[in-house]
Amino acid sequence: MSGIGGLGANDMALKPVRNLQDASAQGPNGISVKITWNAGALARVNGIISKKQELIDSEVLRLCSPFVPFRTGALEQSGTMGTVIGSGEVKYIAPYARHQYYRTARTRSYDPRRGGMWFERMKTANKTEILRLINQT
Numbered sequence: 020m021s022g023i024g025g026l027g028a029n030d031m032a033l034k035p036v037r038n039l040q041d042a043s044a045q046g047p048n049g050i051s052v053k054i055t056w057n058a059g060a061l062a063r064v065n066g067i068i069s070k071k072q073e074l075i076d077s078e079v080l081r082l083c084s085p086f087v088p089f090r091t092g093a094l095e096q097s098g099t100m101g102t103v104i105g106s107g108e109v110k111y112i113a114p115y116a117r118h119q120y121y122r123t124a125r126t127r128s129y130d131p132r133r134g135g136m137w138f139e140r141m142k143t144a145n146k147t148e149i150l151r152l153i154n155q156t
Contacts, residue, residue, distance in 0.1 A: 032107025033072045035065045071153075073105040078152055079138075080109060082145050086137035087111075088119050088127060109138070 039061050043053040080098055087095045094113045101112030111120070123135040134140075142149065 033068045033075070035068055036061060039064070069105055071155075072107055075149075075152060076102060076104045076107065076109060078149070079141075082149070083109070083137050083141045085132055086134070086141045086144075088123065088133050088135075088137075089130070094119060 039056040041053070041055045043051065045051040080102060083098065084095055087098065089095060094111060094116060097113035097116060098109060098111045101110035102108070113119075120135055120137065125134040125136055125140065127133045132140075
C-alpha cells in the first residue's frame with residue numbers, strides 16, 4: 020500500500036533513529052552553543068517512535084475496515100493476521116487480496132464504500148485525521 024497525499028509508502032513507516040550526534044555552533048557575536056545528548060535519549064526517542072508506529076498501524080487497519088470488500092470477512096481479517104503492529108507495513112495476506120485490491124471495481128453494489136484500492140480511498144477520506152495522528156506529540 021502507499022502513503023498519504025504526497026507521501027510515499029516508506030513515509031508511512033517511521034524509522035528508528037540510529038545515532039544522535041552532538042552539535043556545536045558559533046554565532047557572529049562570538050557566542051557559542053553546544054548541544055550534547057543525554058546517554059538515554061536515543062532509547063527514549065526510539066521508544067516514542069515505536070509507540071507512534073504501533074498507533075499508526077492500528078489506525079490504518081481500523082480506518083481501512085469499512086473500505087475492504089466484505090463477503091465472509093476473511094479478506095478484512097487477513098489484514099489483521101498479516102500485519103505486525105509496529106512494523107510500518109499493513110499486509111492483507113488472503114490469497115486473493117492482490118486481485119481484490121488492484122483488479123476489481125472501487126465500489127460494490129452491496130456497499131459503495133467497499134471495493135478495490137481500499138487503502139488509497141481510505142487515505143483520501145481520512146487524510147486530515149491520519150496526518151494529525153502522525154504529527155501528534
